[in-house]
Amino acid sequence: MEIFIAQLISGLALGSIYVLLVTGFNLMLLVAKIIQFAYPQIVVISMYTCWGVLQLTDNKFLVILAGISISIILSILSEPIFRKITSTQGVDINVSFIASMGMAMIIMDIMSHSINYGFPVAFPSEWVGGNLLRFGLITVSEGQLYALIGGIIAVLLFSFLLYRTNQGRFFRAIAENRFAACLVGIPIVKTSIFSYFIVGVLGGFSAILFSMLIGSASPWLGEFVALKMLAVSIVAGLGNLRGGLVCGLLLGIIEAMAVGYISGSWSNVIAFVVMLVVILIKPQGLFGSKI
């Protein structure tokens, strides 16, 4: 039972980060009409930035600020590229996926060449925190708890933005019907650019929580996270924000349970097999696609 509770906490922490990632991904899909495959790579770059700043200072506020800032900057820098693609080739999400795959290749190779000679980086113990609970070999760290609390707060804040503010209404209106949103005077381009900013903030938050939760980063982490993020978004239904919330949390819990009860790297496969089966049975997703 103790193992179950420990893994549940770990799974909820991981799941809340997946929720943030999938929400950011879905926001881009719904508002900017693009598939941003390089988004997890931006998250990993932000993790590296946090690690780099931690080498210089112990000030956690500066570390968080740097992580979020770099994510926002990279997200906004990608905007002109996607705008050019969508303006010249219409709204074709496949084309944006291909271009973002190119961006992911660039970011990944830069990370594997330039940062720490391509070796994975480990975050200092002051950042990750000590162990709060221990059940035999399984522990619940401070980092996991912070990630869980941080993830819940971030999801609540984003939900507030989306469902209780004018900007959120703009996002949802564009997602529902771009043309009708334009007719009622919603600034499409401005809102689209703002979505890149919000996605950058979400990415930065995810990076900070990820670094606290797993305590390390590597150039290949983005590839792994991208696969999970895309799979969750498909299982939930492309562009389905509520579906993403449920499926993101579920994936985190399934993964944590698999790690707790199945030995070795086989545990990683379990989550993917579950997702693959769901996709094959229900290609439109469990909650229905919004695209």
Add this chain to the structure above:
Amino acid sequence: MSEILYYFLGFTAIYILMGWALYLPYKVGQLHFLIVACMAVTAYFGGFAAREWGWPFVMILIGGIFIGAMISFIFSLAIGKAPCFTVVIVGLTSVFIVKTIIENWRLLGGTVGFFHIPTVNNLLPIIYIFLFVVGFLIYKIDHSRLGRAASVVFVDREVAVTLGVDIKKLGAFFQIMAGAIAGIAGILDAFLVNSLSPEFFTFSMIAYLMCILFVGGYTTMWGVILSAFILQGIPLLFPSEIASWRQVIYGALLVLIILMRPEGLITRKMLWRLKPRLSYK
């Protein structure tokens, strides 16, 4: 023939085969990354059958084609007419699952790799014979009713359905063809390198195949040939300091080509102008 030229020609041919395996399902708008999983499975099958069971090359090749086609067939029952992005995820997930299984299976060498696969005499001519045969088949398909039906599906699915095109069957057909071609590529790769590693079948390979298809041009089969030679040649042409950044170069090429020449270097219009005989009527 020098060793560098031997491997350059061998790998380029294998990547052309894989590029075509990606090109075929993309004719109906599906990015079928499952081919990389098919290639991994058949490569390991080939290596294992040759080293452990002593099977002859021809039998292994037939087995590889069958396995590749069967994997694709089983998946095509579910994703035959699925949207592009669903097919992408199925492919990416399958690659990861296959890679993890290989890494955890001691019989296949695990993360260390699988070595000492027997050599085959005159492998390079055999590879190019297969390349020619597969190329000829794809050329014929491109210029058949199937190829034209696929072009309609790519442009407008609803129009294709109105015209009586069975998208699921067509998608499944191209996926099975792609799986079979990936099967050939997997077997040839195993015998060319004489060793296998799960690290070969990763996102980098998928991204590289995407570059081959989209930089060369996805509207004709010739683009794949051009870009495979260019992209394989980059590490050889440039100094090693620059060549080691080839993923950045490939990524930048992919983004630039999407921005500036979305249909790739070789397009149908270009072929119409250059060689009327190759055009689609």
